[in-house]
Amino acid sequence: MVFSSLIFLYVFFPLCLLAYFLVPGLKGKNGVLIAASLVFYAWGEPLYVFLLVAVAAANYGFGRLIGRLAVGSRERKAALVCAVVLDVAVLCAFKYTGLLVQTANDLLHLALPVPQIALPLGVSFYIFQSISYVADVYRDEVSPQKSFWRFLLYVSLFPQLIAGPIVRYRDIAAQLEKREISVEGIFYGAMRMCIGLGKKVLLANYAGKVADQLLASVGTVSGTWFGMVMFAFEIYFDFSGYSDMAIGMGHIFGFKYPENFDLPYTAGSITDFWRRWHISLGTFFRDYVYIPLGGNRRHQLLNLLIVWSLTGLWHGASWNFLLWGLYFFVLLYAEKKSRRVLGKIPAVIRRIFTLFLLLVGWTVFYYTDFGQMVNALRVMFGGAAAYSGEVGVVMLNALPLFIVCAVGCTPLPRLFGLMLGGIASREGETEPTWCAYAYRIGVFVFDAALLFASTVSLIGSTYNPFLYFRF
Amino acid sequence: MKKLTLTLLLILGGILLAAGICSLALLQYDRLPSVTIPTLLDRSATTALEEGYGKQFPLREPLLAVNRTLNKFYYFSVGEDNLLAIDYQGGAEFGGERLQDLPEPVAQEPEPEPVPEVELPQIDLPEEDDVAAFGTIIINGNRAMDIPTASNELIVRYGETVSRIAAAMPQTVRTFSLVTPNGGQFYSPVSFHTGEHDQKAMIDLCYGAMHGVTTVDAYLALAQHADEYIFFRTDHHWTQKGAYYAYCAFCDAAGFTAPSLDRYESGSYEGFVGSMYNYTSGYPQSKALLDNPDTLTYYLPQTETKALYYADTTLEGGIPVPVIDIALRDEVTNKYLCFLGGDTPICVIETGSSGGTCMVLKESFGNAFVPFLAQHYSRIVTVDVREFNGEGKPQLDLAQFAREQGIDDLLILDYPFMINSKAYINMLDRLIP
Numbered sequence: 004m005v006f007s008s009l010i011f012l013y014v015f016f017p018l019c020l021l022a023y024f025l026v027p028g029l030k031g032k033n034g035v036l037i038a039a040s041l042v043f044y045a046w047g048e049p050l051y052v053f054l055l056v057a058v059a060a061a062n063y064g065f066g067r068l069i070g071r072l073a074v075g076s077r078e079r080k081a082a083l084v085c086a087v088v089l090d091v092a093v094l095c096a097f098k099y100t101g102l103l104v105q106t107a108n109d110l111l112h113l114a115l116p117v118p119q120i121a122l123p124l125g126v127s128f129y130i131f132q133s134i135s136y137v138a139d140v141y142r143d144e145v146s147p148q149k150s151f152w153r154f155l156l157y158v159s160l161f162p163q164l165i166a167g168p169i170v171r172y173r174d175i176a177a178q179l180e181k182r183e184i185s186v187e188g189i190f191y192g193a194m195r196m197c198i199g200l201g202k203k204v205l206l207a208n209y210a211g212k213v214a215d216q217l218l219a220s221v222g223t224v225s226g227t228w229f230g231m232v233m234f235a236f237e238i239y240f241d242f243s244g245y246s247d248m249a250i251g252m253g254h255i256f257g258f259k260y261p262e263n264f265d266l267p268y269t270a271g272s273i274t275d276f277w278r279r280w281h282i283s284l285g286t287f288f289r290d291y292v293y294i295p296l297g298g299n300r301r302h303q304l305l306n307l308l309i310v311w312s313l314t315g316l317w318h319g320a321s322w323n324f325l326l327w328g329l330y331f332f333v334l335l336y337a338e339k340k341s342r343r344v345l346g347k348i349p350a351v352i353r354r355i356f357t358l359f360l361l362l363v364g365w366t367v368f369y370y371t372d373f374g375q376m377v378n379a380l381r382v383m384f385g386g387a388a389a390y391s392g393e394v395g396v397v398m399l400n401a402l403p404l405f406i407v408c409a410v411g412c413t414p415l416p417r418l419f420g421l422m423l424g425g426i427a428s429r430e431g432e433t434e435p436t437w438c439a440y441a442y443r444i445g446v447f448v449f450d451a452a453l454l455f456a457s458t459v460s461l462i463g464s465t466y467n468p469f470l471y472f473r474f
Numbered sequence: 475m476k477k478l479t480l481t482l483l484l485i486l487g488g489i490l491l492a493a494g495i496c497s498l499a500l501l502q503y504d505r506l507p508s509v510t511i512p513t514l515l516d517r518s519a520t521t522a523l524e525e526g527y528g529k530q531f532p533l534r535e536p537l538l539a540v541n542r543t544l545n546k547f548y549y550f551s552v553g554e555d556n557l558l559a560i561d562y563q564g565g566a567e568f569g570g571e572r573l574q575d576l577p578e579p580v581a582q583e584p585e586p587e588p589v590p591e592v593e594l595p596q597i598d599l600p601e602e603d604d605v606a607a608f609g610t611i612i613i614n615g616n617r618a619m620d621i622p623t624a625s626n627e628l629i630v631r632y633g634e635t636v637s638r639i640a641a642a643m644p645q646t647v648r649t650f651s652l653v654t655p656n657g658g659q660f661y662s663p664v665s666f667h668t669g670e671h672d673q674k675a676m677i678d679l680c681y682g683a684m685h686g687v688t689t690v691d692a693y694l695a696l697a698q699h700a701d702e703y704i705f706f707r708t709d710h711h712w713t714q715k716g717a718y719y720a721y722c723a724f725c726d727a728a729g730f731t732a733p734s735l736d737r738y739e740s741g742s743y744e745g746f747v748g749s750m751y752n753y754t755s756g757y758p759q760s761k762a763l764l765d766n767p768d769t770l771t772y773y774l775p776q777t778e779t780k781a782l783y784y785a786d787t788t789l790e791g792g793i794p795v796p797v798i799d800i801a802l803r804d805e806v807t808n809k810y811l812c813f814l815g816g817d818t819p820i821c822v823i824e825t826g827s828s829g830g831t832c833m834v835l836k837e838s839f840g841n842a843f844v845p846f847l848a849q850h851y852s853r854i855v856t857v858d859v860r861e862f863n864g865e866g867k868p869q870l871d872l873a874q875f876a877r878e879q880g881i882d883d884l885l886i887l888d889y890p891f892m893i894n895s896k897a898y899i900n901m902l903d904r905l906i907p
Contacts, residue, residue, distance in 0.1 A: 463541030
């Protein structure tokens, strides 16, 4: 089940909310969330739900074990290594076995049977969450969770289960045991959820349709660049829309999730971009891979290479993702070495150049077939006619969508909201003014309209891809 | 403020719950797919349930109307140009439609075949991706067209396959190939009928790969009359007038004389809104098609005809069908089905003419064309190649069937999406074991 489906929005989620708020006490509410999360996951993964529970049970057990062993002891370290090896092994077995066997066949001219293993939805997210938990327990930064049910809730909580953000245990450990559910929080969550739904259904889906239309068989320079711009819009609004929905649902249930996106296409450099894009993944690799490997202090180049190879492969079991990761490794290293020069370039030019580099990167990301990727890059850099009437019609049809997406990537909507919010709640007022009431109603009407338009669109269109099935 | 917020939340929650309860209460559970353990485990059940739920969502029709309005934003166009370009996959599965009120003929149980001693070659069954040929649908003003995209390798393979079929025919049989362009070649903006969309180039490439086959230059015949009403605006087919000009080209190739069109008795159906509208009805530009429907004019054969259609090559249990149905019910929106009742596996037409027997391998484009052949043949056997040699479909050995039927001429008639469709070419290929 995905958030952007009618059955989720009008059956699963309302029933879940009803049960959550009718059941008294935190224990009961946690029970409702666990049951809902397992049903949610089993709807799409009826067998792999057992894998999810097994992974949770194993990490819960390792967490308890690590907690019992003395800090700094070899046994404690060995327990951590076992837990991480187990988690990584599960990830590799389900995600990368097919790729490795296929590659061995191709390189060594073997005929080994390629196992057809379906990738469990969200496995990369919940495995990383589990690793962050055992690592934090090992570092003595958090206490091991005593209740298996609370730990299962952390791992399986449906808002962030299949598309992130990667929520660290330390960020919500306290909320598993005590959390504040307020009217304000629920309102904020509901509005955030509607915005995320709108981003996914009203922008990402349609941008993706245009991108696929233009990129399926690239023919012109302008068409391929425009298609790649629309794909950049698709992946941003899709991914950040899912994160918005996750954060929104979290608020409704009383959880505070960290932000996962911060206007990434306004970045002034690739380094800046990765501080703004899928923040929970970047910080995970920084804290659990890069720094433990030595960070900037020793073997920085090697550490960066490892981190960006892993970042690439995390996005899918295909070599183009590795190439995509390595592309960013090269860019980031180059940026580190030329910081002074880059600092002298005007910000506008740096931003435009960053966008250019990102679009080239998305081309590598988009095509899992190397031949198609090379052909698309060849066309983008002048290896075909500049323009065709067909591309002109597609661009004309998509013009309003392009404008809305382009504006949506800038700080303008946020600034506009803040400005209205600022007017509505002027400092010094003790009681809410009529402006504040009007603002609240305005926000509600806007978000309800997004929900309605998204519903209409879901009924009228069959194009509703789930981009994270490869993650 | 808290009261207001709570009220707003209750409104939103109430709407969600009410919509959810209504949707479940109104759901016709018997129309949902049945759920079994295997379908649950392979995830097909939950996917089908979600689809079924979406199709029965309360107020679906009014919401679809709102969606059409919403699509004005996503599929923007200005002024009278009314332009739209969307992806389209057409080909082997497209056009296989027949009149609903025609009964289903019963395929005869095949005789048990002796186990062959030699190993038969593996059949290249179409995969899902193979079924369609890829292209674009455009709307330009009040005309919609399906624009094929050339796949040169497949086009050459089509030509070679037709040659192989010709070689398998008895020596006395003349084999003709007629590949017709569609309306997109004549009425679309330049870039939609040039380069990889140039249907003339596709036909030339295809004919160039043929040997032992007489090719019919329908392209030139149609191009010379492009200013006439030879292709529908709301449907992907040609009009029967368009088919007539292609028939004239066939007559030139076959050594016949085509009667003048005004010697045919004709009639018409007004208000025909065809497949191109159906395909684009969710897009705002399609309103121009609905507001400007086509007129279908038919031309009755000048000789008596009697047609029966069959499920398989045993030619048993034939069901009568008019060669041209002049009394289609108003409910039949696809007026193109008046020709041969649409697509049937095999149709045998006995005529009052004194010529020999012609076999026509065709898809739906052939339906408007075949009635003209009644002038020259006493017997016409049409075969829809999509109806044979596939999974669960009857077998057809074309060479053997052609011998049984004593055919004199074989005509293979297709439009550009078919010569670019791997699945369709495979179907043709399998006709000759």
